[in-house]
Amino acid sequence: MFESKITTSTKKYQSFIGLEVHIHLLTKTKVFCGCRSAFGDEPNTNVCPVCLGYPGVLPALNIEAMRLGCLVARALNCRIPERTWFERKQYFYPDMTKNYQISQFASPLGQEGYVDLQGKGINKRVRITECHLEEDAGKMIHTGTASLLDYNRAGVSLLEIVTEPDMETGEEAELFIQQLRRTVRYLGVCDGNMEEGSLRADANVSINIPGKGLGKKVEIKNLNSSRFVKLGLNYEIRRQGERLDAGKVVVQETRLWNENRDETAPMRTKENAQDYRFFPEPDLPVFTPDAAFLKSVEDSLTELPLKRVKRLEAExxxxxxQADLICEEKAQADYFEAAVREAIAEGLEQRDAVKRVANFLLTDIKHTLHQEGIAAADLGSFKLTPKRAASLLALMAKGVVSGKNGKQTFEAVLAEDKDPQVIIKERNWEQITDPVKIAEVVQKVYAAEGPSVAEVREAAAKGNTKRVSALTAYLVGKVLAATGGRADPKIVGEQIQDLLQKE
Structure with a gap:
């Protein structure tokens, strides 16, 4: 571990950062009951005696939640134990009526993993302590002097991912969150929407003199974006350094991130693990994954984002x-590779196909998705399919349609849900490449633009190449306008140059 040089007035300190990341698993029902698991429904409509903690009720494990949790664990290189079970974690929960949470402690479903952080000048390995499955609490809404409770979220499948304190800067923690978010979206186990709380992080940070080990740990809560994770941690490292420089001690506590003031503020002193009084959940049996279960987990693994980025760079x-932008969403990377294959099938050389598809995807398509409010993750239902995109790019590369009319064709495909070839034929947008037909239009424009032609000659005589170039472009534009943008600009330019040189 390298020394993180957080310079205060007199000393340099080493920083230690660990994260606790919670993700909502995309199960249709809650983890221990059959209630619907969904964000945004009317308050207290997805509840039952089990998730409301009525006396005498019995939980039942949602096996899909266990499978998705193990899938994440494997993607994080964790070991799945032969036996895993649940415990009751007890303290006062205003937003969980039974006053305990069914969680995992002694044998979580994922153990001893790691993540390699790569990008933004960072290259390091972060150890994963564990991944454990638990139920989420409800939501508290404070309005003036009253507090309202919505129990829809109580009992939702929640996977907590705990790291070792291997990170040293806010930038590293930010990259960890970004990579993890991309990973769970690739796996299809979580939508990763931090603003909705389906992925949220608590950060633990301490600093100490190098070689002295961990310092007093401070936990930062209320971090609902990867950027706030970075800002909150870097602020807290500076704050702790200033306290130590002043001869004060760092208090072990929980602090909140105030995004309006860009600072952390005290919340409460931190409980220790023994305060939770864990004991095995008596109403749930030990879970022993069999060969069929483990195979279903392994079969669900997909090529993960970082590996795909490296493969796209090489292949x-x-x-x-470019590779990182394309791999931002799995659906976008899938679209890219499918479009390249289709473009090659249309007769384009691979290097040309890759260049055209990448540019088109990262500019025109991305701009359109943004304008239409379509997520890149929804590219699978985009009307310009990879095959249609490849067809359009091939038609443009072969000169069948001009760049201008190609853009109009793209827009028409989205509006009418038709193939590019059909639209081009219906609109008579094929590019004119016949020199005889183009010459007819050039002659008419040349005759009608006498003053401009004269000005070109005068500019040429004076050696004003800049003016000659501008006027020639003007004449080319007139020809293109007269043909509805269909004339091949290269042929038009050559014919106008020939006429000017003859005179």
Whole structure:
């Protein structure tokens, strides 16, 4: 571990950062009952005696929640134990009526993993302590002097991912969150929407003199974006350094991140693990994954984002930035690779196909998705399918349609849900490449633009190449306008140059 040089007035300190990341698993029902698991429903409509903690009720494990939790654990290189079970974690929960949480402690479903952080100048391994499955609490809404409770979220499948204190800067923690979010979205186990709380993080940070080990741990809560994780941790490292420089001690506590003031504020002193009084959940049996269960987990693993970025760089000769942008969403990376295959099938050379598809995807398509409010993750239902995109790009590359009319074709495909070839034929948008037909239009424009032609000659005589170039472009534009943008600009330019040189 390298020394993180957080410079205060007199000393340099080493920082230690560990994260506790909670993700809502995309199960249709809650983890221990049959209530619907969904965000945004009317308050207290997805509840039952089990998730409301009525006396005498019995929980039943949602096996899909266990499978998705183990899938994440494997993606994080964790070991799945032969036996895993649940405990009751007890303290006062205003938003959980039974005053205990069914969680995992002694034998979580995922153990001893790691994540490799790569990108933004960072290259390091972060150890994963564990992944454990638990039920979420409800939501408290404070309005003036009253507090309202919505129990829809109580009992929702929640996976907590705990790291070792291997990170040293807010930037590393930010990258960890970003990579993890991309990973769970690739796996299809969580939507990763931090603003909705389906992925949220608590950060633990301490600093100490290098070589002296961990310092007093401070936990930061209320971090609902990867950027706030970075800002909150970097602020807290500075704050702790200033206290130590002043001869004060750092208090072990929980603090909140105030995004309006860009600072942390005290919340409460931190409980220790023994305060929770864990004991085995008596109403749930030990879970022993069999071979069929473990196989279903392994079969659900997909190529993970970081590995895919590296493969796209090597296989398609993309830059790291291009590959990273394309792999931002699995559906987007799938679209790219499918479109490249289709473009090659249309007769384009691979290097040309890759360049055209990447540029088109990262500019025109991305801009359109943003304008239409369509998420990149929904590219699978985009009307411009990979096959249609490849067809359009091939038609443009072969000169069948101009760039301008190609853009109009793209817009028409989205509006009418038709193939590019059909639209081009219906609109008579094929590019004119016949020199005889183009010459007819060039002659008419040349005759009608006498003053401009004269000005070109005058500029040429004076050696004003800049003016000659501008006027020639003007004449080319007139020809293109007269043909509805269909004339091949290269042929038009050559014919106008020939006419000017003859005179």
């Amino acid at each position: 398609y000769a993309l830059t790291e930035e």
